[in-house]
Amino acid sequence: MSVSEFSLIETYFAKDRLDRADVSIGIGDDAAAVRVPTGHELLVSVDTLVSGVHFPVGTSAYDLAYKALAVNLSDMAAMGAEPAWFTLALTLPDSEAGWLADFSRGLFELADEHGVALIGGDTTCGPLTVSIQIMGYAPTGRCLRRKGAQVGDLIYASGQIGDGGIGLALLQQREVPPLSSAEEAYFIQRLNRPTPRVALGLALRGIASAAIDVSDGFVADLAHILEHSEVGACLNISTLPMATILKNDANAWQQALSAGDDYELCFTVPAQYAGLIDNLAMTLNCPLTCVGEIEIARGLRMRSVDGAVFPIDNKGYIHFD
Numbered sequence: 592m593s594v595s596e597f598s599l600i601e602t603y604f605a606k607d608r609l610d611r612a613d614v615s616i617g618i619g620d621d622a623a624a625v626r627v628p629t630g631h632e633l634l635v636s637v638d639t640l641v642s643g644v645h646f647p648v649g650t651s652a653y654d655l656a657y658k659a660l661a662v663n664l665s666d667m668a669a670m671g672a673e674p675a676w677f678t679l680a681l682t683l684p685d686s687e688a689g690w691l692a693d694f695s696r697g698l699f700e701l702a703d704e705h706g707v708a709l710i711g712g713d714t715t716c717g718p719l720t721v722s723i724q725i726m727g728y729a730p731t732g733r734c735l736r737r738k739g740a741q742v743g744d745l746i747y748a749s750g751q752i753g754d755g756g757i758g759l760a761l762l763q764q765r766e767v768p769p770l771s772s773a774e775e776a777y778f779i780q781r782l783n784r785p786t787p788r789v790a791l792g793l794a795l796r797g798i799a800s801a802a803i804d805v806s807d808g809f810v811a812d813l814a815h816i817l818e819h820s821e822v823g824a825c826l827n828i829s830t831l832p833m834a835t836i837l838k839n840d841a842n843a844w845q846q847a848l849s850a851g852d853d854y855e856l857c858f859t860v861p862a863q864y865a866g867l868i869d870n871l872a873m874t875l876n877c878p879l880t881c882v883g884e885i886e887i888a889r890g891l892r893m894r895s896v897d898g899a900v901f902p903i904d905n906k907g908y909i910h911f912d
């Protein structure tokens with residue numbers, strides 16, 4: 592490691608950072624050491640963002656860092672895990688001080704909000720790529736899984752479905768319903784700085800029968816729950832929580848079901864817990880909407896307002912005929 596590489600890590604990633612009592616060795620050695628609480632198991636996940644593939648080339652350093660950590664926190668949320676530590680593998684075409692300062696701000700704004708500590712990483716030269724590995728813990732055997740949904744369980748979505756897809760369409764200059772500039776800013780913000788539902792994931796432990804975070808699209812991700820749980824489902828078209836501008840445009844909300852990047856949670860709960868979920872929505876100040884029910888017949892269907900049922904394919908397209 593060169594001196595400048597060392598001072599880069601020291602300046603932007605190591606100095607004056609959150610101390611967690613469970614980190615016995617942090618940045619600076621050949622490996623970090625952490626302590627998982629007794630009776631808990633370690634949960635580990637990694638996600639990589641490649642410039643031009645997972646984010647547009649012009650994305651700000653702040654947003655890039657924020658999103659790279661947010662998508663990892665979202666995986667912890669989906670598992671009902673308490674996020675604790677992360678490592679950062681950063682590949683940079685050059686080391687530009689202003690860019691690194693922005694990146695560092697975006698990263699630690701979200702890290703500090705969730706109390707997660709950066710405990711190590713790797714810094715290399717090459718095409719811009721950000722890879723974050725996150726680690727968390729949950730009481731042994733009690734984390735949320737994609738499997739476990741039972742026939743009769745209710746299906747819920749947090750937040751709004753399809754916001755990230757609108758943000759991406761705007762950035763890619765694809766056609767979207769007419770929007771004010773404030774609305775445009777909202778959707779782009781939802782794409783660049785998704786809200787990982789960590790508190791919700793933790794609260795759902797012992798309540799949800801299955802859970803997943805929506806990264807590939809609501810329908811595609813719900814389909815993973817259905818496959819792992821060996822069940823089917825029917826969604827009610829009128830209850831899907833979407834931005835009003837999407838609801839008024841049949842084509843737009845159909846795309847919302849298939850667009851990714853929302854990082855909301857999709858989860859199932861036994862029907863007797865419906866009241867509990869309503870209370871949770873209030874205490875967490877997070878919209879939680881029942882969008883359908885788990886059924887014995889495999890596959891995914893959509894019930895229209897007049898009660899007619901149509902199949903939906905895994906890409907989120909509804910077959911009305």
Ligand code: ADP
Nearest residue numbers: 592600604618619620621679681711712713714
């Ligand atoms: P090694 O060559 O032994 O793998 P490095 O020289 O790459 O170690 O890194 C030195 C220390 O700095 C290690 O503790 C490593 O975890 C940390 N580190 C390197 N890059 C980063 C980064 N981007 N963010 C946080 N820590 C980093």
Ligand code: MG
Nearest residue numbers: 619620621622
């Ligand atoms: Mg080493």
